[in-house]
Amino acid sequence: MYSWATSNSSGAASAYCNDSDYTFVWDANWVYGPYSCVFRPAHFLWEKRADGLFFTTSVSNTRSKCFDAPTATEDLACDAAFASASVSCSVGASYSGGTCCCHEKFYEFPAAVEHMTVGLDHAFTSLYASEISTGKAALPRTIIRKKGCKKTSHESGDVFTIPEGDYVEVPLQTILQMFDIDLDEEGCDQSGGRQTDYVDGKCAKARVTGLSIDLEVSYFNFDQSEVFVDGKTLCIIEVSPEITWTSVGNKIVANTKPRWARSGASPLRNAKESLNRYRYGIMVRIKGQEGQIGQFNLVNLLNILVKAAVMLGVSGTVATMVAKYLLGKKSEVYNSAINERLCFSRELARFSAQALVAKNCFAVLDRDGSGRVTEKELGVQLQDILAAEMDEHGVAACAKAIFNVLEDGSDVLGSAVKVAPSPEDEPGISVFDLIHVLQNDRLTWSDFKQYILADAKEEEKLQSEKTALS
Structure with missing residues (x-):
């Protein structure tokens, strides 16, 4: 000096x-x-x-x-x-x-x-100040870090940590050293400098132009920051410089x-x-005053879940519309699969055809002519077909699957299936049970009978009307 x-x-x-x-x-x-x-x-x-x-x-x-x-x-x-x-x-x-x-x-x-000190006395309050202890705070634990610093481990991006209850006091020179800024060097090529400030290949020194330093202050409670460790409110100050002509x-x-x-x-x-x-210098600006201060709210959680469910439903609807109308020839296939049509006449015709197939198939399976096919008899026939693909245990499982379907489903009459026992108390299936296995479960034999009877009555009524007219 x-x-x-x-x-x-x-x-x-x-x-x-x-x-x-x-x-x-x-x-x-x-x-x-x-x-x-x-x-x-x-x-x-x-x-x-x-x-x-x-x-x-x-x-x-x-x-x-x-x-x-x-x-x-x-x-x-x-x-x-x-x-x-x-x-x-x-x-x-x-x-x-x-x-x-x-x-x-x-x-x-x-x-x-540059040897003067930046001092900051800070506090905050929120809507939850009267409800939770972390809804407000004065001089909470404060972390100072470079803005945009990518953390590689806990506290790796933290430059200073100021204990709870202490004022933030940092010399200007220390802040400049955080970014390797030298007031006595040209500012354009330093951290935060601007190439547009070059004039005829020369840039003014940072002491001449001054610079701005932004302090972005954020407060957090609960576990809303990766460094929230002690259950108390946390303040994070992110620092970023810009070297350019700065004056008041x-x-x-x-x-x-x-x-x-x-x-x-x-x-x-x-x-x-x-x-x-006309003064140029270092402008330290307090910006942000943001963060995440909150309180658990069950109603908000339920609202979020409802919105998520609605959005999932919307996405499903959009996907369905695309599949049905926007995929050209494929949409015809998707449309028929999505909007499966039911025609009683076609279903009755299918049932009749399956009954004929089941009759011939049942005759082959029922070797003893008892009117029932046992699991053992099914296994013998399946063994002839599946022997090259699986062992005897696999064949037995396939035979048992037919009986499991009948035990868990409904019979062709619409009531609970009861597989008819054989004289030796060995379970067996009838021809109607086999027809039921061949069906797609949309219509039962009871449904078909009601349709047939209703159709017969309608036909009889039409014939009567024709006779009366003639």
Whole structure:
């Protein structure tokens, strides 16, 4: 610090003080530098704003001196007026509307601003504050991490962990080191820099332009974060920088009675002086205030389950419509399978045909002519067919399957099936049982009989009407 102060008074370069390498030319009208160092009190270096904190790293100053000059008509006359009044103006005066003005620019670096500390006192409340203990909190356990950092293990992305009850206090220099940002290097190629800020192959140093640092604050309760471990509310602050021209605009201090106005032989009329400090620096913005704070609600759970069920039903309906109408020739097959039609006449014809097939089949199976086919007799016939495909145990299982179907289903008369016993108490099936096995379970023999009787009565009625008409 001593060497900086000495160099500043002598004009020699030390650190970033009086170093021409910090001068940056945007264009002919916007030239930044040369910079000298100044030592300012803390209240000058930082200020609290609506969305965060601002720390000044560089200042572009414009000192204006003006007074009335009724006899002047041009800039040269104003130069003479300033000289006559013994008021210095190193950049040349200008004339406008009967007034002579001198606008002098100079540039400053407030020393050591990066060693100030960001302090944050934070708390939150929610709709559940009066219902659960984690519905509100002040200074909860806080984790600071880089935004977008991909966690590879527990706490792998965490830079700092601040215990519950402690304020968040982090030096600016520490935050900059998180991202390897150096205020005394060109900002465009550093973390958060922008290539569009290059001008003629040169980029301004980060101390000149300033930068913004976003702190995105999120709160969590229950187990709604991967690092929620102790059952208490958790705060996660994600940090992200952007190096670009960052300022808070003009700060003008006016003086309507400057001393230089009374230093000449005669006082200058309407003399005034103003100092416009245009400040660039580090803007720390508090953003987000988000997270996941909740309470278990059974009604909400039921609503979600109902919505999920509805969505599953909708997806099934959509798939069915696509299969039925949007697959060309295949849709005809799908449509007939999905919308299976029932025709009593066709079913009766199918039943009659199956009865004829069953009669011939039953005659082959019923070798002893008892009117019943036992499981053993079925096995003998199946053995002839399936011997090449399975062993005797598999054949026996196939024979038993027919009896299992009859035991679990309904007989052709619509009542519970009772497989007729043989004289030796060995179960057996009748020809009607075999017909039942061949059916597709949509219609029973009882259904067919009712249909046949109703159809016969209708036919008899029609014949009677025809006879009466004739």
